[in-house]
Amino acid sequence: MSDVTVTTEPPVLDLPKEPVLNNTPEARLPDGTLKDQSTSLAGTTTTPTEPKTPDAPVVPETYADFKLADGQTLNPDTLKEASAVFKDLGLTQDQAQKLVDFYGKDMTKTLGAPQTAFNDMVSGWRADVLKDSTLASGDGLRTDVRENIGKLKASLPADQRASFDEVMNLSGLGNHPTIVKALNSWGKSLSEGKHVAGGGPSPLGQKAPGSKEPVSIAAAMFPNLKQS
Secondary structure: OOOOOOOOOOOOOOOOOOOHHHOOHHHEOOOOOEOOHHHHHHHHOOOOOOOOOOOOOOOOOOOOOOOOOOOOOOOHHHHHHHHHHHHHOOOOHHHHHHHHHHHHHHHHHHHHHHHHHHHHHHHHHHHHHHHOOOOEEOOEEOHHHHHHHHHHHHOOOHHHHHHHHHHHHHHOHHHOHHHHHHHHHHHHHOOOOOOOOOOOOOHHHOOOOOOOOOOOHHHHHOOOOOOO
8 A cells, every 4th residue: 555645625725815995895796795896997997198288378469558566657669679579589468577577676776776875875974964063963953053054045035045955955965064064154154243342452552652662553654653
């Protein structure tokens, strides 16, 4: 007899397990059995679609009025030339508007720079005046300086006073230390003269006969003049 052992049990096969994703109530029939997987998968397959081509930008035949910041205007000739360039570049209305916005902001900075520099210069002049104790006291002109400048302005014809103030304000020269000093001096020279008290007769004008005291200026100029 042979030593070979014969078994009658069927071999165990490694069958694939149920997919976890399909082991749900939705994947089963009312009796509990799984639905046909081929049918389920067939319903979930997608057909690849062609990528959608983006719409071509619309270049207007004539650009609409562009939006501008408050106080800004565009020269009609400049706008006409710019619109031709926008169209040549194939810009849409929105793209052209962005360029107009950029131009407006840049022009605001460019035009505002000289005014800012002028204001800083005038502020520096005024600061120098306030530092001069002969012209200012505290945060303004001294009382006597204001009065002198007022006298100078009052001496001008009535129709010239407004023009004088306008020139001083527009140019900023009314804050320049040299101009303020000049106006103060001119106004002071227009003030009325004050009383000068005498100090008595000059000692050189009175002397005893034969005195050796210094002769007076009159006697020195006219030695032959008889003295009374």
